[in-house]
Amino acid sequence: MTAGNSVRVVAAGDHFVLPSLITRAVEHEVERARVTELELGWPLEPFGPVAEVQEASDAEDAMVEALAGAQVLVTQMGPVTEKVLAACPDLRLVVVCRGGPVNVNLEAAKQRDVRVCFAPGRNAAATAEFTVGMMLAALRRIPQAHGPLARQGSWEGATYYTYEQSGLELEDLPVGLVGYGAVGSRVARVLCAFGARVMVYDPYVHGEIHGLRVTSLDELLRRSRVITLHARLTPETRGLIGARELGLLPSGAVVVNVARGPLLDEAALCDALESGQVSAAALDTYEREPLPAQSRLLGLTDRVVLTPHLGGASRAVAEKAARIAAEEVGRWVRGEPLAHCLT
Template sequence: MRVLAAGDNFVGPDLLETAVRSQVDAPEVGRLKLPWPVEPFGPVGGVEEASGTEQQVIEAAEGAEVCVTQMAPFTERVFDAVPSLQLVAVSRGGPVNVDLAAATRAGVSVTYAPGRNAAAAAEYAVGMILAAMRRIPDSDSELKRGEWRGDFYAYPEAGIELEGSTVGLVGYGAIGSRVARVLRAFGAEVLVADPYTDPDKLRADGVEPVGLEEMLPRCSVVSLHARLTPETKHLLDADRLALLPEGAVLVNTARGGLLDYRPLSGLLRDGKLGALALDVYDEEPPPPDWPLHGAPNLITTPHLAGATRQTAHRAAEIVAAEVGRYARGEPAAHLANPDVLGSET
């Protein structure tokens, strides 16, 4: 079996190869190293959030039966040029770098890795919530400039506690459910807006199921954890942002497209938003003329929520396990294009 390990600077080709060799006897493994995250991902040949070029993948995948990757673009052009492919295993929560329709037409199974960064992203989201509520980055940067901001202890500038606060979570998947458990341990009341989760399960977990419009006015903190789909694009638009109470904290560590970024600068400058913490953006990286540059009470990080070494190892192990199942003739655990099972190809 020839396998292409198309890694990058996070889930490297070496990690992928080692993981595959632990599952399959004596595979022939080729390597390709893509530039992400040193260079941002972007659309490539009709797929989203990919790294590298179609030609790089075509050349590296020649004769490969299987590819394990995180960011390589698998487009119609790639599938047409590499007819030997049978499996593409993507080490991400969703295979957004793969044209699933083209893969299905080519008879290629595509798998993904749900939950691979759930612990990392949940921990990061809670850290962003605490940093925003207690103004940790502001006080740190001021002291590093030589300013002892004792006025941050004054009542008008003081932060708020999680204990006793009402926190709203938009989305209750692998990440949102972990965030909820941590917040409840802090003593927060947790509301969840997620129409795809059974309300009885939410209640059993000690959180309250609510509609989004009902949730927003009740929360001192809102954190986003939904997947980005056409349905959730700009889920928090200007009208819904206006429902937040004065001084609320908003955190987005999920996907930039969930949030309409246009009103945010004005909401921060007017004090309608007490703080905004962002790890994801409508355009990555934000351009030099980004309206939020210089806005008060803003915390920004460069899409790092899932960036832990454990995530990288876990991602490699999940895709390698799929290769092992394929080699043994077993069904895939996380098949993204089940229609391929009925493909004549």
């Protein structure tokens, strides 16, 4: 807290959560904020591991330079590593414009009495909408029909009107959700409106849900013509859906993953797609990002819908993330309890 004095803030945005969005939101919340802007390269430059943190822009030196004398950092992809924290002794608050601060060394921040906050729920609606869109695209073969007509003027996509190649509709379709958090619960509501037979497996959720609660993952898989993943990535959920689990699905099932790539064993999925056990998949996230040029998925484009991690990409998400982060800065300046603090 600054006890009425001006507070120096670094708005380390990127090409999605723009520095200017962060600046406007902070200035709306904090009357005496002095904001310095830094623009990082994501998403035009992929994130990745930086020193000991994950999913960050490779910009430690730029961060150290920008943070000189600053008390507050607001960022989405800035690497807050041991090196950065050690070089910035004035830093007291880090607010990350995302659901989990994987780009922050939390232990090092705690040792230096730096508070670390995050922005939960900022992309739940966008990701849920994108999930349903990906599901429809895979079920009805929309990209495969679009490509020949748009690129070559070919009507060959009409083959998807034959009985053998026509897709499935959501009404009365058994759809299984693995996870029922902020995104999964929204997907369930939308699918129920379509008339799908929604089933949910989430051992951590209690109370009423949209759909039928299923008590085991195996039971969910056996009963679902479509599965969509919404679990958090933890050591326990990494590789949650592998060869054994895919083998439990009804033959010709569809798999959707707009959550975290490592929830799904990609090699096992490719095997299942090649054998016909899985008829189609829609993926927005991958075990490795960007997707390697040698990925087997790229040889299965007649059966897959692939997008480059766009589930949370809406303007409303960027604006909401900046606002949630700025509200946390305002609470810190006023000496109020922080709403989403991890240290």
